[in-house]
Amino acid sequence: MKKIFLYLLFSIVLSCLTFAQTTYTPQQNMKYLTSSPLQGRNAGTKGDSLAQIYIVENLKSLNIKPFYTDYLQPFTSKMETMRGGDLISSKNVIGWIEGTDSVLKKEFIIICAHFDHVGLEKGRIHPGANDNASGVITILNIAKMIQQNPLKRSVLVIFFGAEEKGLLGSYYFVKKAKFPLKTIDAVFNFDMVGKLKQEGTLYSKGEQTAKIFSELLEKYAAKYNVKYEVSPFNYMNGSDHYPFYRKRIPVLFFNTGLDWDNYHQPSDLPEKIDYEGIELISKIGFDLITEVGNKTEKLKFNKK
Numbered sequence: 001m002k003k004i005f006l007y008l009l010f011s012i013v014l015s016c017l018t019f020a021q022t023t024y025t026p027q028q029n030m031k032y033l034t035s036s037p038l039q040g041r042n043a044g045t046k047g048d049s050l051a052q053i054y055i056v057e058n059l060k061s062l063n064i065k066p067f068y069t070d071y072l073q074p075f076t077s078k079m080e081t082m083r084g085g086d087l088i089s090s091k092n093v094i095g096w097i098e099g100t101d102s103v104l105k106k107e108f109i110i111i112c113a114h115f116d117h118v119g120l121e122k123g124r125i126h127p128g129a130n131d132n133a134s135g136v137i138t139i140l141n142i143a144k145m146i147q148q149n150p151l152k153r154s155v156l157v158i159f160f161g162a163e164e165k166g167l168l169g170s171y172y173f174v175k176k177a178k179f180p181l182k183t184i185d186a187v188f189n190f191d192m193v194g195k196l197k198q199e200g201t202l203y204s205k206g207e208q209t210a211k212i213f214s215e216l217l218e219k220y221a222a223k224y225n226v227k228y229e230v231s232p233f234n235y236m237n238g239s240d241h242y243p244f245y246r247k248r249i250p251v252l253f254f255n256t257g258l259d260w261d262n263y264h265q266p267s268d269l270p271e272k273i274d275y276e277g278i279e280l281i282s283k284i285g286f287d288l289i290t291e292v293g294n295k296t297e298k299l300k301f302n303k304k
């Protein structure tokens with residue numbers, strides 16, 4: 001009897017644990033990241049820390065390991081302002097999916113998205129659903145697929161902090177990398193990707209940095225029936241791929257328009273996000289990244 005009771009108890013605990021591990025849907029992640037306790041995820045605030053902890057829990061639920069000793073990489077960097085330079089402290093969240101090829105696994109593919117936003121302005125929360133909870137849920141989708149189908153090369157899944165303060169997290173990561181930067185094959189950055197249906201087009205930036213990128217974008221966008229164009233905006237330095245680009249690493253940036261009506265506004269809300277579009281972009285990203293991550297030859301940086 002006691003044994004049966006223990007067995008039942010064990011089963012209940014196990015099913016609860018399993019349930020807890022499967023509750024991170026894109027919609028739930030979006031809801032939490034844009035919720036009022038996070039206060040718009042301004043770098044250095046309590047909401048910023050809560051977002052980091054939550055993303056770590058997501059990575060653990062996917063069985064994705066930390067790359068450094070911890071998932072969190074703290075940094076304090078100077079934000080260039082009119083007043084001189086304010087110090088900002090935040091953390092990057094970094095996960096690692098080891099490559100399957102004994103030689104190629106020493107090279108890295110980076111998939112990244114910033115998780116911070118602009119916080120409170122005039123007492124109003126800026127939830128940052130499109131900018132950039134959309135990118136966070138997209139790279140979690142892609143990371144989940146890669147974890148289930150690992151690539152020959154190793155993959156770093158990086159959620160950058162303090163992007164809105166001037167790409168502080170990504171500059172720090174590049175500056176303090178504990179491995180040679182030349183072992184990074186390519187960087188895929190997702191920033192504001194939640195408006196595919198509204199915009200009707202998936203935009204890229206950086207496609208010239210490796211000869212194969214345009215061809216792959218055309219191929220996989222067509223596979224999922226998504227209209228694709230090179231971004232009309234000249235904002236190479238507008239997001240976290242830029243510090244890598246400066247180091248002559250091939251970078252590819254995914255975006256669904258700047259969404260000017262809601263850009264950095266309290267109206268950048270979760271109910272305006274196109275989740276089906278995010279699924280499509282995740283699939284395009286996964287296929288494209290898989291092809292690059294399994295190529296025999298390393299990509300060559302091409303500045304044009």
Ligand SMILES: [Zn+2]
Nearest residue numbers: 131132191192
């Ligand atoms: Zn952004």
